[in-house]
Amino acid sequence: MNNENFSLKGVPINILLVEDEPAHAEIVRRNLAVFPVSHRLVHVDDGQMALDYLLRQDAYEDPLSSPRPDLILLDLRLPKVDGLEVLRQIQENQDLKGIPIVVLTTSSTDSDLTAAYRLGARSYQLKPVNFEGFTELLDMSDHSSQPRVRQRLSHE
Amino acid sequence: MSKPHTTSRESATPATPATHAALRERAEKVFREDPSRFPERAMSPEITRMTLHELRVHQIELEMQNEQMRHAQSELDAARARYFDLYDVAPVGYCTLSEQGVILEANLTAATLLGVERSALVKMPLSRLLLKKDQDTYYRHRRLLFETGNPQSCDLRVAKPDGEIFWAHFVGNAARGEGGAPTCRLVLTDITALKQNEEKILHLSQAVEQSPALIVITNRDGEIEYVNPKFCAVTGFSREEVLGRNPRFLKSGDMGPEDYKKMWASLTSGNEWQGEFHNKKKSGELYWESTSISPIRDAAGRISHFLAVKEDITERKRTEKALQEKIVEMERFTLTVSHDLKSPLVTIKTFLGYLKEDMKSPEPERVEKDLAYIQSAADKMERLLDEVLELARIGHKMSPHVSAPLQIIVQEALELVAGQITARGVQVDVTQEPVWITGDRPRLVAIFENLLDNAVKFLGDQPAPRIEIGVESRGSELEIFVRDNGKGIDARHRAKLFGLFEKLDPHTPGSGMGLATVRRIVEIHGGKIRVQSDGIGKGTTFRFTLANTQLKPNQPTPA
Numbered sequence: 001m002n003n004e005n006f007s008l009k010g011v012p013i014n015i016l017l018v019e020d021e022p023a024h025a026e027i028v029r030r031n032l033a034v035f036p037v038s039h040r041l042v043h044v045d046d047g048q049m050a051l052d053y054l055l056r057q058d059a060y061e062d063p064l065s066s067p068r069p070d071l072i073l074l075d076l077r078l079p080k081v082d083g084l085e086v087l088r089q090i091q092e093n094q095d096l097k098g099i100p101i102v103v104l105t106t107s108s109t110d111s112d113l114t115a116a117y118r119l120g121a122r123s124y125q126l127k128p129v130n131f132e133g134f135t136e137l138l139d140m141s142d143h144s145s146q147p148r149v150r151q152r153l154s155h156e
Numbered sequence: 157m158s159k160p161h162t163t164s165r166e167s168a169t170p171a172t173p174a175t176h177a178a179l180r181e182r183a184e185k186v187f188r189e190d191p192s193r194f195p196e197r198a199m200s201p202e203i204t205r206m207t208l209h210e211l212r213v214h215q216i217e218l219e220m221q222n223e224q225m226r227h228a229q230s231e232l233d234a235a236r237a238r239y240f241d242l243y244d245v246a247p248v249g250y251c252t253l254s255e256q257g258v259i260l261e262a263n264l265t266a267a268t269l270l271g272v273e274r275s276a277l278v279k280m281p282l283s284r285l286l287l288k289k290d291q292d293t294y295y296r297h298r299r300l301l302f303e304t305g306n307p308q309s310c311d312l313r314v315a316k317p318d319g320e321i322f323w324a325h326f327v328g329n330a331a332r333g334e335g336g337a338p339t340c341r342l343v344l345t346d347i348t349a350l351k352q353n354e355e356k357i358l359h360l361s362q363a364v365e366q367s368p369a370l371i372v373i374t375n376r377d378g379e380i381e382y383v384n385p386k387f388c389a390v391t392g393f394s395r396e397e398v399l400g401r402n403p404r405f406l407k408s409g410d411m412g413p414e415d416y417k418k419m420w421a422s423l424t425s426g427n428e429w430q431g432e433f434h435n436k437k438k439s440g441e442l443y444w445e446s447t448s449i450s451p452i453r454d455a456a457g458r459i460s461h462f463l464a465v466k467e468d469i470t471e472r473k474r475t476e477k478a479l480q481e482k483i484v485e486m487e488r489f490t491l492t493v494s495h496d497l498k499s500p501l502v503t504i505k506t507f508l509g510y511l512k513e514d515m516k517s518p519e520p521e522r523v524e525k526d527l528a529y530i531q532s533a534a535d536k537m538e539r540l541l542d543e544v545l546e547l548a549r550i551g552h553k554m555s556p557h558v559s560a561p562l563q564i565i566v567q568e569a570l571e572l573v574a575g576q577i578t579a580r581g582v583q584v585d586v587t588q589e590p591v592w593i594t595g596d597r598p599r600l601v602a603i604f605e606n607l608l609d610n611a612v613k614f615l616g617d618q619p620a621p622r623i624e625i626g627v628e629s630r631g632s633e634l635e636i637f638v639r640d641n642g643k644g645i646d647a648r649h650r651a652k653l654f655g656l657f658e659k660l661d662p663h664t665p666g667s668g669m670g671l672a673t674v675r676r677i678v679e680i681h682g683g684k685i686r687v688q689s690d691g692i693g694k695g696t697t698f699r700f701t702l703a704n705t706q707l708k709p710n711q712p713t714p715a
Contacts, residue, residue: 021499021503022529023500023506023507023532024499024503027506077495080646106495106498106499107495107498110491110495111491127499127502128503128505128506
């Protein structure tokens with residue numbers, strides 16, 4: 001797959017990044033910047049903010065400024081509410097449970113990964129997520145229930 | 157059949173002409189001495205003839221009588237010989253003692269037992285054959301026997317002339333000897349084997365009585381017949397309370413009826429059973445025991461009793477559980493630490509890659525930015541490592557414990573955080589109660605330093621920030637509290653509060669180690685810590701105990 005073949009047309013993909021480490025968020029941002037997919041990145045740095053965004057609470061009440069994400073990138077170790085709890089609440093919510101979630105971790109042997117899969121995570125990416133990782137990551141959406149994402153990633 | 161060896165009476169002898177003549181002479185003598193018994197009368201020939209006839213018949217009668225007597229005598233002799241044989245070869249020793257304790261006669265068994273020829277035994281004082289140590293017992297019993305006439309019995313050690321010593325059981329009965337002299341008939345038996353068994357049983361029963369294991373013996377129906385003192389000590393039941401009862405009264409209800417059925421099936425089929433019970437003491441307290449039950453069989457091979465040997469393993473279970481928890485904690489600690497160290501490492505490596513690229517770019521600020529991320533990640537790693545090392549040290553390097561007034565420790569902590577306190581204008585109130593706390597002094601200070609630091613960090617926009625440090629009784633314990641009127645804690649986050657590297661607010665400075673450290677110190681000092689908050693905006697109170705916290709009203713307390 002080659003990035004030049006991706007479409008840049010249409011509505012951008014909404015990505016919710018839940019990451020408390022500023023450096024790691026910066027890595028994701030830099031990778032997405034070179035990725036030729038039209039996207040909008042929303043970054044929150046704790047689990048509570050992630051839930052507030054998804055459930056449109058407090059500062060995120062407006063659906064226009066807080067669109068439903070097409071993909072969630074989720075760190076598991078988060079302040080306030082940890083990643084597994086965020087997953088659990090998404091899974092319990094009919095509107096949210098279809099959103100593909102990718103867990104970001106520093107170790108593939110992380111014991112929380114098994115729990116994350118049980119709670120509906122689609123896949124995981126080892127940090128730092130590199131170009132190949134992102135390709136794979138967005139490609140994963142081919143098997144997702146979000147046809148919008150698949151369309152956006154299809155060849156011209 | 158052997159002839160009697162000795163006899164005190166004269167034997168009957170057959171009537172020979174010589175003895176007959178002697179008898180005749182004695183009769184003549186009696187007649188001569190008192191002729192008046194037979195007055196002489198003139199007798200007619202007729203009367204003489206009749207008298208003669210009478211006398212002859214009488215003589216025949218006498219002869220017949222004599223013959224009968226001789227026959228009876230010989231029968232008596234035979235019986236006597238028979239009984240004497242029985243006496244001699246009886247399985248127990250017999251001897252007769254005079255009042256002075258001299259052996260008058262003895263049977264062969266007695267002679268063999270005592271190790272002395274029978275001929276030598278007669279006229280020997282019995283005491284000569286007894287161990288010195290036992291002679292008092294012997295004299296006491298002998299005296300009692302002759303004084304009261306009551307039978308006596310005792311165990312004495314016999315010292316045989318060949319040097320062998322054995323335990324003998326003596327039973328004495330008062331009797332009358334020749335001429336009515338008081339004697340004692342003694343029966344003696346060798347009880348060495350019995351004594352040895354008795355000793356063995358004594359040792360075994362002492363082992364059971366003093367055993368550190370709980371021992372219960374029930375009959376075939378499961379009714380308790382014996383419990384050892386350890387059983388009573390552990391369960392709190394006295395022996396009287398449990399005898400005759402079925403041990404099921406100890407059941408806590410944890411073990412299902414199926415398990416009991418299996419146990420009894422195994423036992424009644426003659427097999428040993430091993431397992432664990434969760435039982436209940438008299439006090440209601442539960443305890444764990446490891447039990448081994450085996451059937452005891454009687455001489456006929458039938459199961460007559462059950463023997464249960466139990467060990468109180470409550471403490472072991474507790475230790476095992478605590479150890480397990482520690483292992484889990486250690487694993488979690490290792491995972492958390494390695495994960496948290498890996499995170500800045502990932503940052504450093506990635507930004508080194510970016511740096512290589514950005515050094516070629518014409519924008520110098522990109523390089524600056526990359527370097528800043530690398531620097532901050534390296535600083536974070538250093539901080540984490542320092543704190544992990546410090547946390548590990550809490551448990552290892554402890555200074556000797558000292559007791560100090562709470563106020564002095566708090567004052568030291570306040571000096572360490574004075575900068576933040578004054579900068580934020582916090583009013584700090586410390587109780588004046590005479591509370592003394594005990595522990596590793598620098599660590600005690602660290603508790604308050606961390607809690608104060610934490611309180612200041614989370615004061616929020618409180619216009620009149622205040623921190624209060626005090627004590628309250630909770631049950632039998634004194635609880636120290638640090639209360640602030642700051643932001644408070646969302647109930648949902650309370651569980652994560654004391655975890656390693658857990659930060660409730662990513663924007664607040666700190667590594668998330670402070671409260672983990674506090675918890676560690678409190679636990680090492682035998683205490684517990686908890687947090688109370690009525691929610692966001694309602695302030696936070698940390699409450700903890702420390703072993704040996706005391707109110708000492710008589711000690712002068714620094715103001």
